[in-house]
Amino acid sequence: MQELTDYILQIGNINKQQIELVESKTAILDLKKDAYFSEAGLIPKRVGFVLEGVMRGCYYNNKGEEITRCFIGKGNLVVDYPNFEANTASSEYLQACTDCKIIVFSKTDWEELSNTIVGWDVIKNKMVQQCLYQKSRKSPVISQDATTRYLAFLKNYPSFANRIPLAYIASFLGVTQQSLSRIRKNIR
Amino acid sequence: MQELTDYILQIGNINKQQIELVESKTAILDLKKDAYFSEAGLIPKRVGFVLEGVMRGCYYNNKGEEITRCFIGKGNLVVDYPNFEANTASSEYLQACTDCKIIVFSKTDWEELSNTIVGWDVIKNKMVQQCLYQKSRKSPVISQDATTRYLAFLKNYPSFANRIPLAYIASFLGVTQQSLSRIRKNIR
DNA sequence: ACCAGTTTTTACCATATGGTAAATGATGTC
């Protein structure tokens, strides 16, 4: 739980009592590999914070191919926030790539904390923003070639390459698995 | 100026007096085509809101090629917000693709409004978030082929294709200008 | 209207990546 506290403190000022209040609203969720945290077509009802493991966002394109849109490692929020806020159906799955441990806020608690903690609104928004910045900084750059994108992936997510199926990484980078396999071979 | 008011009202509650206060802090900036709103290497000092014209974010990669990272049309914020907030040097240029009219907040005003308007913080953050959502929704999808990406671009930015140099669009989509020219030809 | 400079198109070949298929390697279950 300390991880969440650290994360919050790095963002805004909040005292010990308030932190306890925040923590009292959380639950710990253990997700097995491949389990979903939220699903496409459903309205997201909770916010997660990854303590252990790797999550991913993914969807199925019009050819039925499964595309990984992002990876989410520990110390990050896992939620489809636009649809969470708007109470609209998500268009992607949030799935555990490995066994995961996640701190969970229900939507009610996440929002009601704004009434009990002055400044929670600001902290909330900053957390979401940081999350978005991360995602965009770590997204593959479309103007780079596949090898460069894979090397950048290795830098951005040093511990992921061995833990995560090649197919997930390939679709994240916008190449086929065969291409990625070839790229791996050429690198060493 | 009405455009900004509409934008703000759609995000949060704010009364007429407060709107006037916001407006009193703004200035109108006319940018000629190709002029910069902010530059790589400099600390961004202001937030813009596009009234007319098209802006873009761009940078030079390690091969010296100019890459367009995003387009910003009217009714959107134009600012490198992470570096604006952190007082750190930007890594990209924000440049006018066409003659532009922009509403400008200085950093001081943008931040001080939080002291005079209750809830400005929340509005501010929501504006930035919306901006980020837009950008990510309208970004080319790396797993799609170049033609599909161009067709999506035409949908996302219906009025841009004729107004903006091919080279800008090409680097945004991650293809060479020659390829994009060929794609255009094959489409009709 | 002309010219210089820029942008866009076209052409040609080289190359990276995709598609299909099969072989190899890993993993978990009984």
Next chain:
DNA sequence: GACATCATTTACCATATGGTAAAAACTGGT
């Protein structure tokens, strides 16, 4: 430990895109 299942690698050819170069079409200034 044997087997079925799934993930990864390899091979082969097809194709989209890149690179270089030149031609054609615009653009703005005089």
